[in-house]
Amino acid sequence: MKKGQLFIVSGPSGAGKGSICQKLVKELDVELSVSMTTRAPRPGEIEGVDYYFVTRDEFEESIEKGDLLEFAEVYGNYYGTPKQKVLDKLANGKDVVLEIDIQGALEVRNEYPQGIYIFILPPSMTELRKRITRRGSDSPDSIELRLGETLTEVSYIDQYNYCVVNGDLEEAVIRVKAIILAEHSRVSEQIYGLIKNYKEEV
Amino acid sequence: MKKGQLFIVSGPSGAGKGSICQKLVKELDVELSVSMTTRAPRPGEIEGVDYYFVTRDEFEESIEKGDLLEFAEVYGNYYGTPKQKVLDKLANGKDVVLEIDIQGALEVRNEYPQGIYIFILPPSMTELRKRITRRGSDSPDSIELRLGETLTEVSYIDQYNYCVVNGDLEEAVIRVKAIILAEHSRVSEQIYGLIKNYKEEV
Secondary structure (H helix, E strand, O other): OOOOOEEEEEOOOOOOHHHHHHHHHHHOOEEEOOEEEOOOOOOOOOEOOOEEEOOHHHHHHHHHOOOEEEEEEEOOEEEEEEHHHHHHHHHOOOEEEEEEOHHHHHHHHHHOOOOEEEEEEOOOHHHHHHHHHHHOOOOHHHHHHHHHHHHHHHOOHHHOOEEEEOOOHHHHHHHHHHHHHHHHOEOOOOHHHHHHHHHHHO | OOOOOEEEEEOOOOOOHHHHHHHHHHHOOEEEOOEEEOOOOOOOOOEOOOEEEOOHHHHHHHHHHOOEEEEEEEOOEEEEEEHHHHHHHHHOOOEEEEEEOHHHHHHHHHHOOOOEEEEEEOOOHHHHHHHHHHHOOOOHHHHHHHHHHHHHHHOOHHHOOEEEEOOOHHHHHHHHHHHHHHHHOEOOHHHHHHHHHHHHHO
């Protein structure tokens, strides 16, 4: 059976990785990786679809056992990617898309270097400043801090396989879809099955 | 200026690499590499479009000077790929598609390992036998010989980056087009220009 591939869609805050991943799930036969969190469920959130909701003890046990591809603590809550859930999907032949920040992607890469790492870039810092400002959740000072962080983050781009500039969302999605389709055509162990068939035919 | 990329479309005789390349040139902004030959022009063939027509002396001088990416002698005529013509197109930002047999592709790879090597496979040996028989240019014995050669040729597939099974031509073209588009999104030196711009903006 053909094994699935793990596509890591990563990039700075405001680059638009979330919008891209939503489109990928709608338009392709891929599954989003579901995070584990200690945060309380919000109304309407579904266990196993939006998150796996666990207690702090359970999360820390997962950390200790090495069961997470990556994790982080944000505002007192843990968030992480359960390794086995991803591996099970891949083993079942499903492609998995993991949307994650750069720090997380670099951690995942240590655990799963055979993944396909895609860096989503904003078209310019001016555009990124606009997008973050439009959200309205950051103060002017915190926006400048974020932009400074972004400059540091993009220096990790050489740890990635691909980069896609997200100026126009449709165009960016076309590019990421092409990457996923192209990776299905990689020369890999899976082709040796076909070649073996050739030999039996002749 | 963005440099072009060299896509080598290669595979056994009967796999359909020619039909795929014709479609690529129609549907994408790519140029076919033009071969040099000592064969006499046929009616309607245009110098520099179908072939570069040269004398035997000129061809042998090109061989000696190392001016060819690859060459072969077939039924007493030389055929080869002029290196500088390809490099000039790439330097001008054009993507170049080179349709070539497996032996030739392996030679090109020695000279230009940074090319993207795509192996076109027939869906089965039964189908390949049908296609070669349909052409009517080979005797039954020679067809069996060809199929045997194909088995040897496919063992070089691990020298390639991608492989595309050509069962349905449209489907195969979609896959090769995705490979070309995806390769435009590779993390390469070209992205560092954008990142440099970011730094100047902040």
